[in-house]
Amino acid sequence: MVMQEPAVQDENGFDTYVNGGVPSTTGPKIEVVASNESDPGAATFCIRDEDHTLGNALRYIIMKNPAVEFCGYSIPHPSEYMVNLRIQTDGSISAVDALHRGLDDLINLTSHISSTFQDKVQAFK
Amino acid sequence: MTDLMKSRVVLGAHNVSHVSSSDFPHNYDGDLAWDIEKFKKNFKVVVGSLNEMDMEFDLIGIDAAIANAFRRILIAEVPTMAIESIFFHDNNSVLFDEVLAHRIGLVPLNADPRLFEFRQWDDTPTDLNTIVFRLEVKCTTNPKALPDEVDPKQKYINSNVYSKDLIWQPKGAQEEVFADKPIKPVHDDILLAKLRPGQSIVMDLHAQKGIGKEHAKWSPVATASYRLLPDIQILKPITGDDAIKFQKCFPKGTIEIEKGQAYVANPRKDTASRECLRHKEFEDKVRLTRVRDHFIFSIESTGALTPDALFESAAQVLIDKCKNMKQALNDMGLPATYDE
Secondary structure (H helix, E strand, C coil): CCCCCCCEECCCCCEECECCCECCCCCCCEEEEEECCCCCCEEEEEEECCCHHHHHHHHHHHHCCCCEEEEEEECCCCCCCEEEEEEEECCCCCHHHHHHHHHHHHHHHHHHHHHHHHHHHHHHC | CCHHHHHEEEECCCCEECCCCCCCCCCCCCCCCCCHHHHHHHCEEEEEEECCCEEEEEEECCCHHHHHHHHHHHHHCCCEEEEEEEEEEEECCCCCHHHHHHHHHCCCECCCHHHCCCCCCCCCCCCCCCEEEEEEEECEECCCCCCCCCCHHHHEECCEEEHHHCEEECCCCHHHHCCCCCCCECCCCCEEEECCCCCEEEEEEEEEEECCCCCHHHCCEEEEEEEEEEEEEECCCCEHHHHHHHHHCCCCCCEEEECCEEEECCHHHCCCCCHHHHCHHHCCCEEEEEEEEEEEEEEEECCCCCHHHHHHHHHHHHHHHHHHHHHHHHHCCCCCCCCC
16 A cells, blocks of 8 residues: 655655655655644644645544534645645644544544445445 | 535536535534444445446445545555556657657556555565566568558558567566466557557566556546436426426436326436526426435446455555554654543
């Protein structure tokens, strides 16, 4: 499966062959780009090497969390391969926890879709 | 918010309304928070058709954000094998090296990508990351051809170069691993180039694992798409000649007539053309909608994997993405503070 590989740089300092061969922007996979130290409930995460595929799915599942007041994502520039994800909670949980919870929910959701799908395909065959 | 807006996309004559889902907590009364048990109860998969290349199935009870993630991953992120490097020894055909190389790169291969590794740019080729092919074709005149023969296929030998001319050269353990299913192009009859006597193509070809995001030749699907199930609501009876006219507004089999009255027989056949909204007599009598959480999904494989295997791979890619993200958060000192 596609695994996240560390950035490999060629002699000119350009990243090559990251994320299954697709060149990426340099930097860590995820960064907290805007957050107020005194309010852990709000944060913007900058996620590299991701697009609408994960951005929108994550936005949906995080919005399903009742403790989250706002969640949205954007791709700031089409030639930069990154997603900005903004999370604001009601203060009962931190934005980082909301993100973790969203990822956990998305994993469970996808596993269930996959196993149901496999069962139905087996029954159909 | 009406129930209609919650569950249906409404097709108007000049607009489409209630497109976005709104079932989020605090939007309206009811328990709208994410609940996996509730999801498991509602979610359904119905397989409509399945063979080696194509598949159609319904995903019922999921949001567009999730269905779209699957569609996008199928197109761009499920890996396959494709020819990436070509070493030309001879090519005096009318096709330039780079044009021919591009053509050959697009030929689908039947190799199972799950048995291979990605080859990073500085990796040496091994039997785990590279498949080697050899193509050696020389065109000559056919001595047995009649003097007035005009068909190039009869007049010459090897006037057409086909994908079947790509001969797999097993390396290392490959012969054993792929004993049941020798590696070859999915289709034998893809025309790669045309030759005339004296012309020849000789090349070694290396196939690698990759994903559609980098180049479409690695996309495992011809198409992966979905549409929402149409739901035609007849609000007031449509009868007599109107019923016949109404029936003709839709593809055959969508609307049937019983005792002079039109009824919806099979909404799946509707193409959502909205033709019936153009006629005054059906005004206020019909409402065209689509079910927002009912996806009619279709996958057309290029042949390396069966469509059901592709969908399972796509699910795994999505799970891996989430796990990578969690790992990245943990690595930067932002672990979850609740018990998972």
